[in-house]
Amino acid sequence: MSFTDGGRRATGLDPHRLVQIVVTQRTGERWRGSGYQMTRTSVLTAAHVVGDAESLLLCALPAAGGTTAAGGMRTDGAPDVTVMEAPGRVVWSDDELDIAVVEILPAAGPGGWRPGGVLPVRYASVAAPVDCEVLGFPLFKLRPDTVSRHRRTKEAIWYRDTHHARGTTTPWSNLVARELEISLDSPGPRAEPGRSPWEGMSGAVVWSGGCVIGVVTRHYDEGLHRLTASKTERWYRLPPDRFDTLQRLTGLPARPGGLVRLPPPNNPPGWTAPPERPGAADARSAAESLARAVREQWRGEEQRQRATSRYRIQVRFDCTRRNVYEHWAGIRTPLADTLVPPRELADPLPLNGRLDEIVDVYRSVPSGRLVVLGGVGAGKTVLVSRFVLGLLHQRAPGDRVPVVFQVGSWDPTRQSLKEWMRGRLLRDYPFLEAPVDDGRSQALAVLDEDLVLPVLDGFDEIGTALQGTALGELGRTDLPLMLTSRPDEYGWAALRGVLTRAAVIELEALTVPDYADYLHFASRPIRSDGERSTVWEPVLHRLNEQPRTRGAEHLAQALSSPLMVTMARTIYDGTSGRDPRDMLDETRFDSAEALEEHLLAAFVPAVYENRPGLPARRRHRWTPELAERRLGFLAAHLEGLSTEDRRYRDIAWWELGTTLPRSVRVLVIGFLAALAFGVTTGIGNIPVDLVTTAQSLSFAVVRGIIVGSLHGLAVGVAFGAAYGYMSRSGPPEPSRLSVGFSRGGGKRRAAGAPRFLIGFGLGMPAGVVLVLLDRGPVGWLGYDDGNDGGLQGAFLLPCLLGVGAWLALSVAHWAMTPVDRRSVASVSGSLATNRVNTLFHMVVWMLVMGVPAGLGAGLQGGPLWGFLAGLVFGLEAAFGGGLGYGLSFTAWGQWVALVRIWLPLRGKVPWAVTAFLEDALDRNVLRQTGAVYQFRHVRLQEHLTHAYHAHHNLGQKRDSP
Structure with missing residues (x-):
């Protein structure tokens, strides 16, 4: 059992966990050492400090705000001592490593030390020279208390104060002894002749980068400026049973790979940091926001x-026996190291473990590259x-952020890995659209700065x-990564x-x-013959006691x-x-295959049964049969999108409409645009004609019916054609911007400039067509109302529509800003953002078109005429221009037209598709990955795909004569 605390870790050295250990030997001699509280009841120290001890007294610094008379540790045990004290007992020790663990025993009396819970520390190994620090009670810090006196002798009480030593350490000293040499400043004068001033520092924990890297063991044989420490990575040479005990008592990672590497792998020995380029600081800030989003x-x-x-199956893994990896010498060489590795690095790494040990196993691979193979349903996604x-729990600021990419959508012949990952980051974490100082998006910046672990x-x-091409491209990168695959395909x-x-x-x-315990404890208990059991007990008994029967073998x-x-x-x-x-x-x-098909067929009906005890929010009106049909349609939709080069797994809300043929989509978009503009125009013309x-x-x-029909038809044809042209390159992706009126990011606004040309491309031709319709068919039918403005109106209307459309798109785009980095990418959040953006477009179109039209008409015909003209023109612009633009060019508009309206009308998806x-x-049944869903x-x-096709084909046969 390892020591954990919900994944949280202490951030570094805490002086209130420092412990002075007062040792009384069997000979009566007393000495002192240092230690550090690792758990609520254990203190890590050096073995020689507590060796041959008859009794131990543990003295801790008071909590923040509480001090002794002189702010230090007294040594005479006088009754007026205010430090926290408790007896101790050695529970684990190793003389060769010179480390020990002391248990904090319950203290007698009201003033005794009653330690509380503490966070586990982080441990590290040192691969190159680093700065370090040590906090302890050395002899040269012996001080007389000038305030308090001994009660009997009236002499001054002596105590040892703390010393915070700061220095450097290197793994290249003491290579034979496999110890750490710590170089420090001079400790000050010797307290007593013939004694080391560092005496009492033994057992102090050595820190670097907020992590424990060793324990001080010697202080007198390498000069006054040197301390020697037992380093953490050497502790892993202990026998398994002794190491397991040490791990349980101290929270040490289960494997060497769980140690943080210092300095980080990005900074090999001799490496000097180049001048920080613009945007690097913003990239680090973006990486922290990305880490929070991924964690959430x-x-x-x-x-x-x-x-x-609440129970988890502990999946097991081991080094594969397949011939799919290179020499161990290469695997055991860091990616940053281009030297030929020595032969002693050619031994295999111990890669076996269970689900919760995957982080430690990954960290034990020096190259930082790990491939996980497993069949369908083997547990790769859970791993x-x-x-x-696990990696995020251990992550320190500046470390890489692990981000999951569904690599099946990558085409290495069309996109580099970095470019493809940039697109996935922007899709799933849209706040990374924000620019950094040099104009790059934050998504590209975190990739350029090597802050993402794919x-x-x-x-x-x-x-x-x-x-094969993809594997070759991955091999040519210098990225640490984890890759999952089915075994045969990877082979x-x-x-x-x-x-x-x-x-x-x-x-x-x-x-x-x-899985026996999982099935037992995850099922409802029942009483049978006075004993608590579950429905699985007879089955598990059969599998254990009669495993060779055919039924048991198949199961x-x-x-x-x-x-x-x-x-x-x-089920x-x-x-x-x-x-x-x-x-x-x-x-x-x-056969086992028949059983698997049975479980697959029974799963969806089982989870959609409205059983007693289900929360009210999960008791919906969807019957198991209807739910299975709707899910089958979604599965078949993904199969329809799949090609030989790509298998689709993402249920992207903006792609659901592509289940319809493009011709049908063109008609639906055109019809809805015509309906919106035609109805608005027809109704709006009635009060205008009555007043003017x-x-x-x-x-x-x-006249309203005629004008609305003709104008609606023209606008419908225009937007339908525009949609047909734009949809040839695929559906539009969701906007990664939201309404924010940000003035920053000139690069971002410049990238939207081509969109503004749509205003001229659609606005001016639309104006010409509307003028021709009003002067032609409407007039020929005898319904010319005389409000066309003559030749001047015929010229101004196309110009007004062109400039107005350009201005509306410009204003709407200027008002956009990257989404808040505190938001987490989700389907509902993405839909909400795009809905607000489209509605905002409509409001902008109404104001930009309606206000100038109203002012112009008011100057000619009076306030009432100006108000009516502005209102009608604004509403036509909002529903004709804004809504038509949204239907044709935005992901949310097509979602509404095709998924919220057309597909429910055809019975393919429920009307409340998002709720479903x-x-x-x-x-x-589904899982969420960023802004998309996937089948779990x-x-x-x-x-579900096969079942849907079977049901569909059966229905067609029944309908045939």
Whole structure:
């Protein structure tokens, strides 16, 4: 059992955890040493300090604000001592390493030390010279207390004060002894002849970069300016049982890879930092915001998992036996090191472990490159989640931020890895759109400054023809990374060349002991014959006691993956009346594959049953059959998007409309734009004709219908054609900007300049067409109202529309600013941002077009005429220009037209599609990755796709004559 505290770590040396150890030997002799409180009840010190001790007294500094008379540690045990004291007992010691752990025993009396809980510290190893610090109680800090006197002798009380020594250490001294040499300033005069002034400093913990790097062991054999320390990485040579005890008592990482490397790998020996280029400070700030966003995202994912089950299957992994990695000498060489590694580095690394040890295993790989292989449902995604959160828990400011990229969408023949990652960062974390000092986006800056650790999930989703190319491109980069893949696909790609310097581990199949407790404790308990049990007890008994029966063999083989275990637990949870013993029926399930298909088919109906006890927010109106059909449509949509070069897994809200043929989408967009503009124009013309002309109500109504129909048709054709042209390159991605009226970021505004040309490209031709319609068909039908402005109006209207459209787009774009970096990328947040942007566009179009038109008309025809003209012209601009622009050119407009209106009309998705997706997320059918959803399991997506096609084909056969 390792010492943890929710992933939080202490930030560095805390003087109130410093402990002076007063040792009384069996001979009666007393001496003192230093120590540091590592947990609530344990103190780390040197073994020789507490060796041959008959009794130990532990003295701690008072809490902040409480001091002794002289601010230090007294030594005579006088009754008026105000320091905190408690007896101690040695519970672990090693003479060779010269380290020991002392237990803080309960203190007697009201003034005794009752230590509270403390955060675990971070540990590090030193690979190059670094600065360091030591805090302890050396002999040269012996002081007389000028205030207090001994009660009996009236002599001054002597005490040792603290000394904070600061210096440097290097791993290149004491290579044979494998110790750390610490160089310090002079300690001051010797306190007594023949004694070292550093006496009492033994056992003090050595710190560097906010991490523990060793414990002081000697102070007299290398001169007054030197201390010697037992270094942390050497502690891993202990026998496993002794090391496990030390780890439990001190919170030491389970593997050497869990040690922070000092200095960071980016700074090899002899490296001198170049002058900081513009934007580097902003990049570091952006990296901290990115770390917070990633942490919140994956914490949310983990919380959803815990809402389903508080228990976790401990997936096991080991170094793969496949021939898919290079020489160990290369793997054991840091990426920054281009030297030929010595042969002693050619031994394999111990890469076996369990799910919670993945961070330590990764850190034990000097190259910083790790490939994780596992079959479908083997637990790769859960491992990725634990890796990201674990690495973030141990992360220090300035460290790389682990970010998960679904690498299946990368085409290495079209985009470099950096360019592709930049796009993914902007999609999932839109606040990184903000520029840094030199004009780069923050997304590009954090990549340029090497502040991102890519976690490339789903390498097998890259098209087969591109996998070898992708692996070669990854090998040519100098990035540390983690890569996950199915074994066969990675093996085929590795035939063309393995990923250089990458260690490869493979997830192991589960056995009954791996999931027995999970199935037992994650299911509702029942009482049977007076004992508490679960529905799984008979099944687990059969798997353990009769494993060679056909039914047990099939079930054990089916439950060898975490995917099937979690599905089985969900389906047979003890609340639905289903009995898991049915899965042992060898006549019904004649193979493990048949059992897996059964679990896949039963999973969605099981999670959509409105069982008693479900929260009210999860008891929706979607029946299991309807939910399965809707999910099947989404799965089939992803299959339709997939190509030989890419398998789609992302349910992107802005791409859902592409399930429709492009011709249908053009018609829908054109129709809605025509309807919006036509109805607004038709209704708006009626009060204008009634106020400004002598025509009757019937004339105004008929004219409104004619004008609205013709204008709507023209605008519909225009926007439909514009959409058809723009959609050839794919659907528009969501805007990464929000309404903020920021004046910063000239580069960002310049990038939007081509969009402004749309105003001239659509506005002026639209004005010409509207003039021709008013002067032509409307007049020929006898419904000319005389408000066309003559020749001057025919010339000014196209110009006004062109300039107005350009100005409206300019103002709307000027008002945009990158989203708040405190926000976390989500589907609902992305939709809300884009909805507000589109509505803001409409308001801008109304004001920019309506106000000048109203002022101009008011000067000619009076205030009432000006008000009506401005209102009508503004509303036409808002619904014709603003809404038409939104429908044709923005992701949210197409979402509304195609997904919120057309697809529900056809019965493909529910009207409350966002609520349906969020509900599926709550039920663990989907998962969220940034601004997109994914099916939680690829196998489930494939099953739903086949079921949807089977149902669709069956329906077609029934409808055929």
